[in-house]
Amino acid sequence: METWPLGVFASIDAGLGVRLEVAHALGVKTIHLHTPQQESRTEGQAREFLAQLQDSGMTITCVFGGFEGESYADIPTVKKTVGLVPAATRNARLAEMKEIADFARRLAVNVVGLHIGFVPHDRDDADYRAIVALAQDLCAHAIAQDQAIHLETGQEPADILLQFLDDVDRGNLFINFDPANMILYGVGEPIEALEKLGSRVRSVHCKDATWSDAPGVSWGTEVPLGEGAVGMETYLRTLQKIGYSGPLTIEREIPQEPARQKTEIAAALDLLQSLKTKIET
Numbered sequence: 664m665e666t667w668p669l670g671v672f673a674s675i676d677a678g679l680g681v682r683l684e685v686a687h688a689l690g691v692k693t694i695h696l697h698t699p700q701q702e703s704r705t706e707g708q709a710r711e712f713l714a715q716l717q718d719s720g721m722t723i724t725c726v727f728g729g730f731e732g733e734s735y736a737d738i739p740t741v742k743k744t745v746g747l748v749p750a751a752t753r754n755a756r757l758a759e760m761k762e763i764a765d766f767a768r769r770l771a772v773n774v775v776g777l778h779i780g781f782v783p784h785d786r787d788d789a790d791y792r793a794i795v796a797l798a799q800d801l802c803a804h805a806i807a808q809d810q811a812i813h814l815e816t817g818q819e820p821a822d823i824l825l826q827f828l829d830d831v832d833r834g835n836l837f838i839n840f841d842p843a844n845m846i847l848y849g850v851g852e853p854i855e856a857l858e859k860l861g862s863r864v865r866s867v868h869c870k871d872a873t874w875s876d877a878p879g880v881s882w883g884t885e886v887p888l889g890e891g892a893v894g895m896e897t898y899l900r901t902l903q904k905i906g907y908s909g910p911l912t913i914e915r916e917i918p919q920e921p922a923r924q925k926t927e928i929a930a931a932l933d934l935l936q937s938l939k940t941k942i943e944t
């Protein structure tokens with residue numbers, strides 16, 4: 664397989680990605696797909712999506728989970744609403760996440776990604792142990808159908824994420840690294856984090872952001888690729904250094920402005936292509 668095939672984050676009827684036809688028009692061959700809504704996750708729909716993808720020559724390299732009721736309005740709201748962690752929805756979402764993995768299986772996809780939510784930072788916290796057990800439960804469901812689980816970075820500093828992976832201790836649990844999230848959530852310098860996470864990183868997002876005035880308290884700002892604080896050339900060189908050769912999946916989370924989203928992703932594809940050439944992968 665080609666080193667660093669370019670891709671985009673795509674959506675069908677939920678999530679912040681571009682539509683499949685836009686992904687196709689942009690000429691990419693790989694996509695991360697935000698899971699469609701529950702009513703669309705049927706056997707028949709899976710066949711239809713697969714046919715559509717085959718026609719356009721695109722491969723899904725990861726299906727991302729997401730849930731009704733999640734809100735990224737601000738950091739405290741993310742804490743309360745996102746992922747498997749919030750107690751009120753924990754069991755129902757774990758069951759739904761398994762069902763999303765089953766849907767990914769129908770799409771012949773062996774990587775399932777998600778924001779697990781804000782993992783408590785204290786290992787002695789009873790809730791921490793409960794989240795470890797929940798992650799083990801999800802990993803067991805996935806391994807039985809030959810799938811890996813990729814946790815999206817963002818809410819945890821790299822050290823805490825590594826500790827969590829070690830505590831879950833499952834061979835099919837890895838990381839989807841999103842450098843912009845490290846900045847948006849204010850949890851650490853992305854390049855330093857990437858070096859620490861190293862071989863645990865098995866998929867990546869290419870997204871950029873600028874720091875907030877109060878990192879960790881208020882959001883940073885997501886910006887077009889190359890215009891933020893990540894440093895795309897250093898990012899790619901670090902990916903090379905840690906031995907990552909998989910897809911580079913662009914995210915630009917402005918679905919409310921589809922024309923601008925498409926233009927900026929096209930520019931991001933040009934940027935990544937020129938860096939790939941420069942770095943000589």
Ligand code: MG
Pocket residue numbers: 815841844868870914
């Ligand atoms: Mg991301």
